[in-house]
Amino acid sequence: MTFTRRSLHLIAFAALSSTVVPALAQTAKPWPEKPIRFVTPYPPGGSSDVITRFIGDGVSKILGQPVIVENKPGAAATMGTEYASRQAPDGYTFLVAPTAALALAPYLMKNVKYSHESFDPVAKIASSYGLxxxxxxxxxxxxxxxxxxxxxxxxxxxxxxxxxxxxxxxxxxxxxxxxxxxxxxxxxxxxxxxxxxxxxxxxxxxxxxxxxxxxxxxxxxxxxxxxxxxxxxxxxxxxxxxxxxxxxxSFSWFAMFAPKGTPAPIVSKMADAVRQVLEAPEVKAKLQLSALYPNYEDPATFAKSVKTDAETLRNVIQQEGIKLE
Incomplete structure (x- = not known):
């Protein structure tokens, strides 16, 4: 059998494809393929814990994987927040926390080893009514x-x-x-x-x-x-x-964050799951118990909100000389 140069190139390409395509398919694993952790920097039983758990239950049903809530209280919520910032950005750890942990503590307290920039914003979940x-x-x-x-x-x-x-x-x-x-x-x-x-x-x-x-x-x-x-x-x-x-x-919110560097497609998919949870009629009543209302923002919109809020709060803390003893 005689092969032309073009035929040989096609055979070589086919052989290469047969090894490369499966390898690429293996690296592009579906997410999620194992349980996900939601870290809350507060103890069990409080409103933050309760909200984290019912959001976790809803996300679990949508994504088809268990969501494990991990309570990491201490040092005015900074211990758990710092812990979350140090986790691998693999899409299996998320922080669920309020404004105080992300946009206040780094400017009010000494030796806080993170800022809002240590995370990728995923979604704003809710805001406070205030009174x-x-x-x-x-x-x-x-x-x-x-x-x-x-x-x-x-x-x-x-x-x-x-x-x-x-x-x-x-x-x-x-x-x-x-x-x-x-x-x-x-x-x-x-x-x-x-x-x-x-x-x-x-x-x-x-x-x-x-x-x-x-x-x-x-x-x-x-x-x-x-x-x-x-x-x-x-x-x-x-x-x-x-x-x-x-x-x-507008400064008082409850939101989800991912360790910095979490793949954007995963952040987007998690944000969409949170959006779906917040659309459930019973969620509004549950949030109302904590004087909150659903106020979803997607990753891009919420990233701008966090930056603006953190800068505003930092400025007023510095201008007014507010400190925690």
Whole structure:
């Protein structure tokens, strides 16, 4: 049999293809092909853990692999966040955490060995409703009235938050700064004590969505929701934005991240799974229990949000000299 030069080239190409194509097919493995870990930097039982678990359950059903929630609490959520940043970017470890862990802690605390740039943003999951509340007999009835009172009485109007450097504290500082008013910050260790003091009239103002049931019952006065939408618990209470002020709630979110360098197709596929979970009707009710609402953003959009929020929060921390002891 006689072979032309062209025939020999075709035979050689076919032989090469028979070895290369299977090799390429082996490297392009389907994802996921084993269980996925969701790291939360908080202990079991809290709202962050609960949200991480029900998002994990939904993602597991969509992707067809188990999702294992790994709790890594400690050091104001920085231990678990740093741990997640050091994991292999292979698409089998994701961090589920709020603003405080990614866009606040690196600027408030010493020796934090990561930043938001240590991760690839996957998806924004939810945002906080936020709520500005006053004692029932406060000498103002809305947010505009509160600002007018604060301007007339600089430094004399105390407001409570759940702690120095908390996202609620940062939101209040930013809103006050934009309005040009000076209030006195009274930090508490949690919402429980501050609600009691607000009810007793020992403080005048509070920034925390935990007061919603008391506002609904008529025990406290709601001044506005510091988020982009109204709280379903208080449908008649306008947002601060509707009243002509800033959207303070945009800084308070709950989101998913991947270790830096995770393949983009995997990030995209996980983001789409999260989007599908958030579309389920029952998810809104579950998030409402933690004063959150579904607010999905895809990887590209959320990457811009994280960068903007981190820069804004870093600037206000530096300008106001806010530090954690």
């Amino acid at each position: 500005v509340t006053a004692r029932k007999d406060a000498p103002f009835s809305d947010y505009k009235g509160m600002l007018a009172y604060a301007k007339a009485n600089p430094g004399k109007l105390p407001f409570a938050t759940n702690g120095v450097g908390s996202i609620v504290h940062m939101t209040a500082v930013l809103l006050h700064k934009h309005a040009g008013v000076q209030l006195t910050h009274i930090p508490y260790k949690g919402a429980g004590e501050s609600v009691i003091d607000l009810l007793a009239g020992r403080i005048d103002l509070m920034y925390d969505p935990a007061t919603a049931p008391r506002v609904k019952a008529g025990d406290l006065k709601g001044l506005g929701t510091s988020s982009g939408i109204r709280n379903p618990e208080l449908p008649d209470l306008p947002t601060l934005k509707e009243q002509g002020f800033g959207d303070g709630g």
